[in-house]
Every structure is written in C-alpha cells, then in structure tokens.
Amino acid sequence: MEPITKSQKKMILIKKTIIYTLLILGGIIIMLPFVWMISTSLKQPNQIFTFPIEWIPDPIVWGNFVEALTVRPFARYAMNTFFISTFTVFGQVLSSSIVAYSFARLKWPGRNKLFLVIIATMMLPKSMTLVPKFVIFSHLGWVNTFLPLIVPQFFGFPFFIFLMRQFFMTFPKSMDEAAKIDGCGILGIYWRIILPLSKPVLGIVAIQAFTNSWNDFINPLIYLNSNKLWTLTLGLRAFQQQFTVDWNLLMAASLVVMLPVVILFFFAQKYFIQGIVFTGVKG
Amino acid sequence: MKIKTKEKVAGWLLASPWILGFLFFTAGPMLYSLFLSFTNYDLFNSPEWIGFANYNRIFTGDYLVPQALKVTFIFTLTSVPLNLILGLLIALLLNQKIKMLSLFRTVYYLPSVIPYIATLFMWMLVFNPAFGLFNSVLKLVNINGPNWLGDPDWALPSLVIISLWGVGRSMLVYLAGLQGVPTELYESAKIDGANAWQSFWKITIPMISPVIFFNLIMGIITSLQAFNTAYIMTQGGPVNSTYFFMLHIFYNAFEDYNMGYSSALAWILFMITFIFTLIVFKSIGSKIYYGEEG
Numbered sequence: 001m002e003p004i005t006k007s008q009k010k011m012i013l014i015k016k017t018i019i020y021t022l023l024i025l026g027g028i029i030i031m032l033p034f035v036w037m038i039s040t041s042l043k044q045p046n047q048i049f050t051f052p053i054e055w056i057p058d059p060i061v062w063g064n065f066v067e068a069l070t071v072r073p074f075a076r077y078a079m080n081t082f083f084i085s086t087f088t089v090f091g092q093v094l095s096s097s098i099v100a101y102s103f104a105r106l107k108w109p110g111r112n113k114l115f116l117v118i119i120a121t122m123m124l125p126k127s128m129t130l131v132p133k134f135v136i137f138s139h140l141g142w143v144n145t146f147l148p149l150i151v152p153q154f155f156g157f158p159f160f161i162f163l164m165r166q167f168f169m170t171f172p173k174s175m176d177e178a179a180k181i182d183g184c185g186i187l188g189i190y191w192r193i194i195l196p197l198s199k200p201v202l203g204i205v206a207i208q209a210f211t212n213s214w215n216d217f218i219n220p221l222i223y224l225n226s227n228k229l230w231t232l233t234l235g236l237r238a239f240q241q242q243f244t245v246d247w248n249l250l251m252a253a254s255l256v257v258m259l260p261v262v263i264l265f266f267f268a269q270k271y272f273i274q275g276i277v278f279t280g281v282k283g
Numbered sequence: 284m285k286i287k288t289k290e291k292v293a294g295w296l297l298a299s300p301w302i303l304g305f306l307f308f309t310a311g312p313m314l315y316s317l318f319l320s321f322t323n324y325d326l327f328n329s330p331e332w333i334g335f336a337n338y339n340r341i342f343t344g345d346y347l348v349p350q351a352l353k354v355t356f357i358f359t360l361t362s363v364p365l366n367l368i369l370g371l372l373i374a375l376l377l378n379q380k381i382k383m384l385s386l387f388r389t390v391y392y393l394p395s396v397i398p399y400i401a402t403l404f405m406w407m408l409v410f411n412p413a414f415g416l417f418n419s420v421l422k423l424v425n426i427n428g429p430n431w432l433g434d435p436d437w438a439l440p441s442l443v444i445i446s447l448w449g450v451g452r453s454m455l456v457y458l459a460g461l462q463g464v465p466t467e468l469y470e471s472a473k474i475d476g477a478n479a480w481q482s483f484w485k486i487t488i489p490m491i492s493p494v495i496f497f498n499l500i501m502g503i504i505t506s507l508q509a510f511n512t513a514y515i516m517t518q519g520g521p522v523n524s525t526y527f528f529m530l531h532i533f534y535n536a537f538e539d540y541n542m543g544y545s546s547a548l549a550w551i552l553f554m555i556t557f558i559f560t561l562i563v564f565k566s567i568g569s570k571i572y573y574g575e576e577g
Contacts, residue, residue, distance in 0.1 A: 019376050026373060027390045030448065034394075036416050037405040049414045051422060099301040107287075108294030118301070121309055123500075123560070125508050127529055128553050131536045131545050132312035132319060138326065155304025186293045215398040217511050222537055233400040237515060240404055247408050254401040265396045269389065272396060276452060277459040 041065070041251035048247050061248070068252040071243070076228060077235035081214060084149050084231065088213035089206050091153035092160055096205065097198070099156040100164035101190045105176060115165075122158045126218075134222055148223045149216075153209075160205045163275075167201040168194055204275040207268055211261055232257045320547035325540045337547035348548075351528040352555075355507060357439060358527070359559075362446040363502040370453035370498065375487075377454070378461045388458070392451035403515045406445050407432070432517055435524040442512050442525060453498045460494035461487070492571045500560060507556050528552050 004012075035055070040048055041064055043057040069075070102108070103115055137148040171194070179189050195202070220231045230238070239253055265272055295302075320337055322330035341348050377387055394402065409416040410431035418428030429437045464487065472482045488495075510529040513519055519526035519534075532552065536545035 015379075016381075019379055019381060023373075023376055023381070023387055027387060030390060030394060030451075033405055033409045033416060033448075034397075037408065040408060051414065051419055053416070053419050095300045095304075098297050102294050102297035106290050106294035106297065108291040108298075111294065111298075114298065114302070117305065121305065123504060124309065125504060125553060125556050127508050127510075127532055127549050128316065129309060129312040131532070131542055131549055132316040133308065134536070135319070135324075135326065135542055136312065136315065152304065152308050154300065155308060156301035158301075161301060186290070186297075190297075211396070211398075215400065217400050217515075218533075233398065236400060236404065240407075240515075247411075250404050251408065254404045257401045258397050261396060261398055262393075265393070273388070273392070273455060276392075276455045 037251050038255065040248055041255055043248050045246070045248060064248050064252045065256065068239075068249040069256060071249070072235055072239050072253075073227070074232070074235055074253065074256070077230050077232045080146075080229060081231040081233075084146055084220075085210050085213040087146075087150045088153045089209045091150065092157045092209040093202060093206050095154050095156045096160035097164050097195065097202065098190065100161045100168055101194055103161065104165045104168035105171075105189070105194070106186070118158045118161055122162060130218070130222070137223070143223055144225045144229065145223075146229065149213075149219055157209070160209070163205060164198070164201055167198055171197065200271075200274065203268065203271040207264065207271045208275050210264070214261055316546045316549060319543050320550050322543040323541075324543040326542055327540075330543065333543070337544045338551075340544065341547060341551055347523070347526065347531055350523050351526050351531045354439060354524070354526050355509070355528040358443065358446075358509060359503060359506040362443045362506050363499065365443065365447060366450050366453055366502060367495065367498055369447060370450045371457050371495070373450065373454045374457035374461055377458055388455070391454055395449045395452040399511060400515065402448075403445075403512060406441075407516055410441055433521060435522045438517055438521060438524045442509075442516070445512055446506070453502070456494055456498055457491065460491035464490045489572045493573060496563075496567065496571050500563060503559050503563065504556055507552065507559065528555075 036053070039053075039055055039057060042060045042062070043054075043064075044059070044061055047054060047057055103111060103118075133148070134143075137143060140147075142148050142151075175193060176189055179193050184192060215233065216231070217233045217237075220234050224230055224234065227238075236250075236253060236257055240250055243249060319330060321332060321334060323333050323336075324330035373391060377384060377391075381387070412418055412428065412430045412433060415428075415431070417431065421428040431437050431441045468486050468490070469482055472486055477485065508529055509527050510533065513525045513527045513530055514533070517525040519530045528548070529552070532545050532548045535541045535548060
C-alpha cells in the first residue's frame with residue numbers, strides 16, 4: 001500500500017461527510033411521518049390542526065389510546081387476528097417443511113418437474129385465484145368463518161417450500177445414511193435430524209408467515225362479514241370510516257396494530273433481514 | 284429395491300400436501316375461473332354460458348377498462364423504476380464501510396415491516412391538505428401545497444410517494460448483493476486504471492445484475508396487482524384517477540357480484556402480467572451474470 005497523502009485524506013473526509021449527510025437526511029425523511037403519527041396520537045383534538053406543527057404535545061393525552069381501543073371491540077379483533085396468525089404459522093411451517101424435506105432429501109419420479117411448478121406458482125399473481133376461490137368457499141358454506149383463512153395454510157406455501165428446500169439441500173447426504181443405520185425412519189430423519197438443524201430457516205419462515213397473516217387485508221375483507229370475526233386491519237378501516245375526523249384516535253389505534261410486529265422486528269431483526277436476503281440472492 | 288420403492292412412496296406422500304393444495308387452491312380455481320369468464324354468474328343463480336361476451340365487453344364496451352389500465356401502467360412504470368434506483372442508491376451508500384450500519388439499515392427497512400394497512404391511515408393524515416405534514420412543511424417555505432389525494436392530478440403521484448416509503452425492502456436485497464461482490468475485482472480494476480464510475484458500470488452492475496433482475500420482476504408483479512392503497516385511501520377517485528385494475532376486479536366481484544365478468548378481467552390482468560414479465564426476461568434475461576459456473 002502506498003502512504004495516503006494529505007489531499008487524499010481530505011477527499012476521503014469529504015466523501016464520508018457527503019455519505020453521512022445523505023444517509024441521515026434520508027433517515028429523517030423516512031422516520032418523520034412515523035414520529036408525527038406518534039405525536040398526533042397523543043394530542044388533544046384541537047392541537048392536531050395547529051401551524052407550525054407542535055411536535056411534542058402539551059398535554060400528552062395517554063387517554064387517547066384507551067378511548068381508541070374501547071370505542072370499537074379491538075380486544076376481540078386482536079384475539080381473532082392472533083388466532084388466525086397462530087394457525088397460519090403452525091400450518092405453513094409444518095406443511096411447507098414436510099414438502100420441502102421431500103423435495104430436498106428424497107428421490108422420487110416427477111420430483112424435479114413438480115419443483116418447476118412450485119417455482120412457477122411463486123410468480124402467479126394472487127388476483128388470479130381470488131374470485132374462483134371465493135366462489136368455491138361460498139359453496140362450501142365457509143364464508144364468514146375463519147376456515148378460508150386457515151385451511152389453505154396447511155397445504156404448503158410455494159415460497160417457503162422453495163426457501164426450506166434450498167436450506168435442507170445443504171446438509172450432507174451421509175447424515176441421512178448414518179441416521180438410517182441408527183434405526184431412524186424417513187419421518188424420523190425429518191423430525192429428529194433435519195428440523196433441529198434448521199432453526200434459522202424455520203425462524204425466517206415463521207416470522208414471515210406471521211407478519212403476512214397479521215397484515216393481511218384483502219382475504220379477511222372478502223371472507224369475514226360479521227363484526228365479531230373481524231381482524232385488526234378490518235377493525236381499523238371500520239374505525240376510520242366511523243370516526244373520520246378523530247385523527248388522534250385513529251393514529252392511536254393504528255399504532256397499537258403496528259406494535260406487535262414492530263416489537264417482533266426489534267427482537268428478531270436477524271430473521272427478518274435474512275429472510276429478505278435469502279429471497280433476493282438465492283432466488 | 285424395496286428401500287427405493289419405499290422412498291418413492293414416501294416422497295410422493297410427503298409432497299402430497301402441496302400437490303393437493305396446488306390442485307385445490309391454484310390449478311382447480313384457475314380452470315374454474317377460466318370457465319366462469321365465459322359465463323354470466325351472480326353467485327346465486329347457476330352460471331349461464333355467454334361465450335366471449337365478457338371479453339368483448341372488456342375490449343370494447345367498458346370505459347373503466349382503459350382508465351384502469353392507464354392508471355395501473357403509469358403507477359408501475361413510475362413506482363418500479365423509482366424504487367429500483369432509489370433502493371440501489373441507498374444500498375450503495377450503506378455499502379461504504381460506514382459506522383452504525385445496522386442502525387441505518389433498521390431505519391430504512393422499518394417501513395417495510397410495519398403493518399401496511401395501518402401505515403395507510405398515517406399517510407391519509409400526512410397528505411391532509413389543511414394540516415397534513417407535507418403541506419405544513421411546504422407552508423414553512425410559503426408554498427401552498429396541493430390537495431394531494433383529493434386532486435386528480437396529484438392522487439396517483441401521492442400513491443407513488445407512499446410506495447417509495449417501502450424502498451427498504453429492495454435496498455436490503457441490493458445490499459446483500461453488493462456485499463457478495465469480491466473486493467479483489469475492484470482492486471485489480473484500480474490497478475488497471477479504472478475510475479470509480481467505470482468500476483461501477485463494469486463491475487458492480489454486472490455482478491449484482493441477478494439482484495436487480497429479481498427486484499425488477501417482483502416489483503412489476505406486485506405493482507400490477509396494487510390494491511390496498513387505492514382501496515383504503517381513494518377508492519379509485521377522484522374522478523377515477525387512482526382506479527387500479529385490481530379495484531375493477533374487486534368491485535365487479537364483491538360489490539356487483541359479476542363473478543363471470545370479474546374472472547375475465549382477472550385473466551386479462553394475468554395475461555398482461557405474463558407479457559410484462561416475458562418482455563423483461565427476453566430483453567434483459569440473457570444479460571444477467573450468474574457467476575462462473577453458469
């Protein structure tokens with residue numbers, strides 16, 4: 001390495017300053033609406049409309065959260081959402097991992113062709129099956145129950161199958177042979193060898209399944225009609241339509257809906273980020 | 284022999300959840316939807332075969348179809364490239380051996396994690412013409428901000444701005460791609476006398492081309508299906524300026540119970556998505572660098 005000259009040092013300093021300035025500026029722009037939302041959720045109604053903006057409300061009205069969550073049955077919505085999300089996570093992790101195990105570790109005729117079908121369905125727009133599925137489920141009498149939101153989750157989710165297959169394929173084949181000699185059957189290998197070694201990918205899939213289900217809007221919208229079955233996202237929309245001018249309460253309710261996912265994100269950030277990285281780089 | 288047969292049977296059995304799911308929840312519904320698209324069906328009376336009438340109506344008799352296509356195309360052709368470029372720029376900045384990388388990464392990625400529907404209510408407030416964040420900031424520099432979501436000229440750009448808030452997702456994918464580029468490549472390029480601009484175009488872009496390609500394809504597929512934002516914030520208005528194709532499918536199916544017509548619309552959107560993806564694959568798919576082994 002040649003020694004760094006003074007002018008080169010200056011150049012590096014200028015470059016660093018520009019980079020940090022841009023990054024900090026961008027970060028502020030990204031976070032500003034969010035901060036403003038928190039601020040609004042703690043304001044009295046008349047303070048929302050002040051100019052210039054009062055960033056720190058005076059007084060801070062914590063009661064907004066209590067009021068927002070009691071004018072509509074949000075506890076009920078939260079329970080419904082939690083119920084659906086739990087089944088979704090359980091169903092998708094279980095079914096996708098079994099299918100992925102079959103595609104990654106077992107040899108059977110037609111396997112590679114079917115895997116191409118999995119890849120193709122990953123790119124299939126969701127709008128394609130929205131209407132016919134609704135017609136089918138309404139003939140089954142499943143509309144206005146949780147069944148259309150839960151049952152399909154137990155049949156494997158193409159993207160998760162793909163992700164887990166890639167992960168399962170990294171284990172050496174000799175591992176299965178050794179387990180077989182020790183008396184492990186095909187299911188035994190899946191349950192006692194593969195799954196315990198796959199915690200990272202199981203974490204990624206579980207977290208994505210949970211957030212997808214928690215944030216889902218269009219499926220609950222078409223299948224759940226009665227108020228007592230609604231999820232949080234449906235509840236929020238109804239809240240907005242009912243109290244169009246109570247912005248402080250709407251922001252408080254929205255924040256509460258965001259909270260579980262944001263908390264999960266801060267505790268399991270690694271899994272969130274690895275999931276996206278896997279998607280892009282290995283996909 | 285016996286063990287091999289056992290493995291074959293087990294393979295099919297363990298794959299069967301997905302095979303059944305594919306038949307019942309994907310292939311079956313698709314075929315059913317194709318059938319419905321040639322019928323008049325309101326969910327209560329049995330489907331009535333009407334041949335190509337639904338498709339005729341889409342191509343000639345429904346003034347909302349060209350509008351919905353226009354809105355969807357403009358949104359896709361602005362939001363996808365903007366997200367692609369902005370995501371890459373942020374990722375390039377973050378890839379410069381900086382301090383507090385994980386903090387920045389969290390800040391930029393957070394909007395993509397937050398439940399999307401809940402953020403839309405935040406945006407309604409941000410875009411509020413009277414006291415929203417945008418117009419309050421513009422007022423500080425004496426600009427009278429537009430009516431955003433209430434103005435036919437500004438409603439669609441507002442939705443594009445909202446989509447840019449989620450740029451962190453593509454940024455993360457780029458960042459992973461950038462971190463996989465071997466630094467020796469840059470060093471040897473420097474020795475050969477290449478400047479930063481040249482190594483960006485000759486090394487960085489080709490090396491991360493699979494990632495760009497992935498972001499592009501996924502961006503196109505998702506934005507052609509855009510629904511939630513318009514449904515919650517504008518219901519397609521004002522004057523249909525945000526009337527996305529998905530809204531047309533949704534309103535026809537779930538408000539007017541035109542299941543047949545709506546199925547035909549869904550097939551048209553599917554064909555459009557397919558053609559868009561095909562064009563991208565054909566035009567730049569061959570230029571993608573997938574590493575030495577091919």
